Amino acid sequence: MSSSSVIPGLEHLSAPDTARRGAEQASEASSAADRQRRADELLDGLNDPQRAAVVHAGAPLLVVAGAGSGKTRVLTRRIAWLVTERRAHPGSILAITFTNKAAAEMKERVEQLVGRRARIMWVSTFHSACVRILRKEIDRVGFSSSFSIYDSADSQRLMSLVLNDLDLDPKRYQPRAVLNWVSNAKNELRDPEAATADASNHLEETYAAAYTSYQRRLRDANALDFDDIIMTTVHLLQGYPEVREVYRRRFRHVLVDEYQDTNHAQYALIHQLCADDPEAARDSATPVPGDVGGSAGERVGPSELMVVGDADQSIYAFRGANIRNILDFEQDFPNASTILLEQNYRSTQTILTAANAVIGNNEGRKPKRLWSDAGDGERIVGYVGDDEHDEARFVAEEVDKLTDDHGVRPGDVAVFYRTNAQSRVFEEIFVRVGLPYKVVGGVRFYERREVRDALGYLRMLANPADEVSLRRVVNTPKRGIGDRAQACVAALAAREGTTYWEALRVAHRADGIATRSVNAIRSFVDVVEELQQMVAADERPDVILEAALDRSGYLADLEASDDPQDETRLENLAELVAVAREFADDPQAGPSADPTDVEAGTVRPGLGDFLERVALVADADQIPADPDGEDVGVVTLMTLHTAKGLEFPVVFLTGLEDGVFPHMRALGDRSELEEERRLAYVGLTRARERLYISRAVVRSAWGAPSHNPASRFLDELPVDLVDWRRTAAAQTSWSRPDVGSSWASADPRPALGAPTPAGRRNFSAAAARADAAKKAKAARPIPSLAPGDRVQHDTFGLGTVVTVEGAAEKSVASIDFGSDGVKRLLLRYAPVEKL
Ligand code: ATP
Ligand code: MG
Numbered sequence: 001m002s003s004s005s006v007i008p009g010l011e012h013l014s015a016p017d018t019a020r021r022g023a024e025q026a027s028e029a030s031s032a033a034d035r036q037r038r039a040d041e042l043l044d045g046l047n048d049p050q051r052a053a054v055v056h057a058g059a060p061l062l063v064v065a066g067a068g069s070g071k072t073r074v075l076t077r078r079i080a081w082l083v084t085e086r087r088a089h090p091g092s093i094l095a096i097t098f099t100n101k102a103a104a105e106m107k108e109r110v111e112q113l114v115g116r117r118a119r120i121m122w123v124s125t126f127h128s129a130c131v132r133i134l135r136k137e138i139d140r141v142g143f144s145s146s147f148s149i150y151d152s153a154d155s156q157r158l159m160s161l162v163l164n165d166l167d168l169d170p171k172r173y174q175p176r177a178v179l180n181w182v183s184n185a186k187n188e189l190r191d192p193e194a195a196t197a198d199a200s201n202h203l204e205e206t207y208a209a210a211y212t213s214y215q216r217r218l219r220d221a222n223a224l225d226f227d228d229i230i231m232t233t234v235h236l237l238q239g240y241p242e243v244r245e246v247y248r249r250r251f252r253h254v255l256v257d258e259y260q261d262t263n264h265a266q267y268a269l270i271h272q273l274c275a276d277d278p279e280a281a282r283d284s285a286t287p288v289p290g291d292v293g294g295s296a297g298e299r300v301g302p303s304e305l306m307v308v309g310d311a312d313q314s315i316y317a318f319r320g321a322n323i324r325n326i327l328d329f330e331q332d333f334p335n336a337s338t339i340l341l342e343q344n345y346r347s348t349q350t351i352l353t354a355a356n357a358v359i360g361n362n363e364g365r366k367p368k369r370l371w372s373d374a375g376d377g378e379r380i381v382g383y384v385g386d387d388e389h390d391e392a393r394f395v396a397e398e399v400d401k402l403t404d405d406h407g408v409r410p411g412d413v414a415v416f417y418r419t420n421a422q423s424r425v426f427e428e429i430f431v432r433v434g435l436p437y438k439v440v441g442g443v444r445f446y447e448r449r450e451v452r453d454a455l456g457y458l459r460m461l462a463n464p465a466d467e468v469s470l471r472r473v474v475n476t477p478k479r480g481i482g483d484r485a486q487a488c489v490a491a492l493a494a495r496e497g498t499t500y501w502e503a504l505r506v507a508h509r510a511d512g513i514a515t516r517s518v519n520a521i522r523s524f525v526d527v528v529e530e531l532q533q534m535v536a537a538d539e540r541p542d543v544i545l546e547a548a549l550d551r552s553g554y555l556a557d558l559e560a561s562d563d564p565q566d567e568t569r570l571e572n573l574a575e576l577v578a579v580a581r582e583f584a585d586d587p588q589a590g591p592s593a594d595p596t597d598v599e600a601g602t603v604r605p606g607l608g609d610f611l612e613r614v615a616l617v618a619d620a621d622q623i624p625a626d627p628d629g630e631d632v633g634v635v636t637l638m639t640l641h642t643a644k645g646l647e648f649p650v651v652f653l654t655g656l657e658d659g660v661f662p663h664m665r666a667l668g669d670r671s672e673l674e675e676e677r678r679l680a681y682v683g684l685t686r687a688r689e690r691l692y693i694s695r696a697v698v699r700s701a702w703g704a705p706s707h708n709p710a711s712r713f714l715d716e717l718p719v720d721l722v723d724w725r726r727t728a729a730a731q732t733s734w735s736r737p738d739v740g741s742s743w744a745s746a747d748p749r750p751a752l753g754a755p756t757p758a759g760r761r762n763f764s765a766a767a768a769r770a771d772a773a774k775k776a777k778a779a780r781p782i783p784s785l786a787p788g789d790r791v792q793h794d795t796f797g798l799g800t801v802v803t804v805e806g807a808a809e810k811s812v813a814s815i816d817f818g819s820d821g822v823k824r825l826l827l828r829y830a831p832v833e834k835l
Contacts, residue, residue, distance in 0.1 A: 060333040066370035067685035068346030071308035080113035186227035187320030259309035263320035274305040348377025355684040418661035477557035485517035541610035542580035651687035657708035
């Protein structure tokens with residue numbers, strides 16, 4: 001022992017140590033103060049029940065509340081709270097949202113609250129989360145981890161093959177109808193055996209047979225369809241307790257937004273992860289037979305679960321969503337607590353009263369007391385158009401007025417409609433008047449033939465067993481491998497028990513195949529093998545895509561065509577390559593890439609990741625991210641279904657006609673009508689400050705004009721809340737002036753054909769003027785532009801031309817408007833002037 005040693009136990013009294021200790025205490029005190037400040041910040045701007053939900057610990061928690069009461073805000077804050085205050089590892093959090101877009105927004109908000117750590121959390125849709133689990137675990141159930149995901153069009157193609165094989169009359173058994181039935185079975189976790197056992201009549205037996213054979217073919221193709229993604233994950237967790245334990249240990253916190261729209265399979269998934277006794281799920285199917293089962297070792301306690309939702313906003317019953325999941329939460333998770341939120345922070349009282357009045361017509365719901373202290377605000381504005389064009393023109397003009405007179409930006413405005421097809425009319429007029437907009441969903445970019453062909457190439461490259469994709473492209477473009485040759489190859493595959501791809505490689509062995517076909521197949525196989533080498537070398541998805549389009553002769557085929565549509569197809573393919581390039585450049589973009597690897601920069605998103613993203617995005621009713629990354633300042637057009645969870649200062653709810661909204665299909669069915677009414681509730685409650693409701697007296701549906709009566713939901717709005725700007729259709733050839741006598745000014749919705757009330761005609765005059773102005777605009781010469789030219793645009797101001805494609809009527813210019821971003825404009829319509 002050295003002389004400098006001190007008496008044991010009293011070391012801390014030596015001078016330097018005391019100083020250090022003091023500093024530590026000070027820093028602990030300051031970090032405690034920091035923590036307190038952070039905690040306060042996280043709870044800032046929350047009311048009492050919202051705070052209670054954020055800090056709740058332990059038993060499962062249900063937050064039920066009407067629209068705009070802060071459910072999503074609570075969920076987001078809770079994630080931040082878990083990470084910072086409860087020291088949860090970000091990797092132990094699983095948050096489920098309804099769309100990829102909502103997931104991205106939530107992630108961004110959490111990242112703002114807790115920083116970069118947020119990146120390794122799983123914030124995603126059910127589908128994305130399950131795909132990630134399956135990529136790791138699916139080999140246990142006989143798939144390889146490179147499985148393909150079939151979207152609805154692929155599924156239909158496969159089902160057609162199945163029905164054909166079963167020799168079923170295509171008129172009686174339509175692939176769509178059978179698939180619908182199969183999808184319901186999957187959402188209820190009934191596998192083909194269960195469905196066959198349950199079948200109680202000939203029709204069901206036939207469906208079950210189709211289901212069995214469809215599943216077999218999916219398995220042969222190493223592919224899953226959308227519903228399989230969830231069902232397979234649940235079966236995996238049920239059948240392999242050791243796998244379940246891995247995920248129960250991993251996800252200590254599970255949070256689900258929009259819980260009212262979960263279906264049985266999704267409920268079962270949550271139950272597997274969070275229940276005390278995961279084997280006791282409500283009507284759960286028995287675990288997959290033949291599985292190892294066995295002991296899972298020591299079990300961990302249940303994970304903490306929070307779900308938030310609103311039974312009044314359940315709008316996906318047609319996809320198997322089950323309101324019971326929210327109504328029965330307390331039975332499903334004994335010892336659950338429930339928190340109610342009653343203050344709405346989104347909308348004015350006027351908007352809220354209107355929405356409450358409408359939803360109040362649904363039977364058997366729990367009444368809510370939702371209130372707002374935002375004041376009454378503006379009255380709701382109503383408009384009745386002569387036809388859908390008139391309605392759209394009203395919307396465009398009103399947006400214009402709001403931007404001029406009330407400081408509203410186009411980005412504050414959303415236009416909702418019931419079905420995708422209704423967007424076209426709005427797009428037309430918006431393009432004409434130069435109002436910037438985007439359509440969310442409905443563009444169905446990924447359903448265009450050329451896009452699907454291109455993806456078909458990529459998919460069969462990623463997974464050669466994917467027969468649907470391979471057969472889609474084997475003779476596209478036409479290369480002399482006709483139906484007969486394909487049938488010979490299929491027979492060979494069946495005879496030798498190999499995949500279609502393997503059979504193609506040895507096509508010369510096929511019976512009865514023509515030498516010409518064998519040669520054509522040989523060169524196709526050569527091209528594919530060459531492309532496969534690029535995949536094996538981990539080449540970027542965009543590079544592979546371009547090579548595939550080029551070497552397959554696909555581009556050359558389109559370029560040689562003089563069909564104007566093929567020009568658009570080329571543009572769409574260019575767009576797809578751009579999407580792939582953007583994806584490859586963004587290392588955060590790969591949903592299946594392990595986030596920790598991504599963070600370390602060791603993994604680049606590959607072809608498989610790209611295909612996964614595309615499959616998931618295409619389903620979620622979304623368009624790919626705008627290539628400009630430009631997301632503000634444009635009017636959003638979307639269906640009511642897509643609008644769920646979102647909010648906008650100004651909302652136009654259009655097409656309020658019986659037969660349109662509520663949808664024709666729902667008119668004779670009370671429960672479907674109630675679902676439509678919930679959809680109306682969703683639509684009305686998206687608005688923060690201004691709400692417009694409109695309808696058209698005549699609407700062309702599939703070419704034929706139809707006269708639809710006003711939507712019954714309009715009747716349900718309190719009369720004094722609505723300021724009808726125009727209630728009658730203008731005099732038209734089909735109107736009968738005598739009917740007008742029944743028109744009373746107190747009735748907000750006069751009968752069809754009522755004469756234009758005096759004093760309202762000036763609107764028609766204005767409309768005519770607007771029309772004339774637009775015609776003049778349309779007739780003006782198309783500016784001839786070249787890259788580098790300076791231009792002036794009515795809305796975006798000064799810009800510089802970047803590129804010009806196409807000629808004359810079809811010329812499209814990309815113009816850089818500085819802070820407004822780069823816009824692609826069709827010059828025939830765009831209000832631009834060359835300087
Ligand atoms: P929906 O049912 O439509 O999904 P929601 O219940 O999820 O709605 P949020 O979107 O979370 O509601 O919140 C609605 C709006 O109210 C948001 O703009 C949110 O920021 C705001 N908000 C929520 N709680 C508060 C609060 N305590 N104070 C101020 N604003 C709030
Ligand atoms: Mg929400």
